[in-house]
Amino acid sequence: MRLDKFLKVSRIIKRRTVANEACDAGRVTVNGKVAKASLDVKVGDMIEIMFGTKNVKVEVLDLQDTSKKEEAKELFRYI
Structure with a gap:
């Protein structure tokens, strides 16, 4: 699954375009390497996102094409 789609489906980032922009700006790393949206x-995988002064680090637990709000929390865990 594409990184930008995972960020949206898991609701770490609300919109796919915002996830895409964060990746293009170099604020998203996967396993310690700067990652593109594709x-x-x-x-x-370990994903780290830099939101201004706050860093969010998560581990991917499951991949789904779509998810409900309640199910989205089961796709990753905070580190």
Whole structure:
């Protein structure tokens, strides 16, 4: 699954275009490397996102094409 789509489906970032822009700006890393929006995310990957002064680090637990609000929390876990 594409990185920008995972960020939207898991509701870490609300909109796919915003996720795309964050990736283009170099604020998203996967497994310690700056990632583009088209990167293929796999279960077990570590994603770190820099939101201004706040850093969010998560581990990918599951991949789904769509998810409900309640199910979105099960796709990742905060580190």
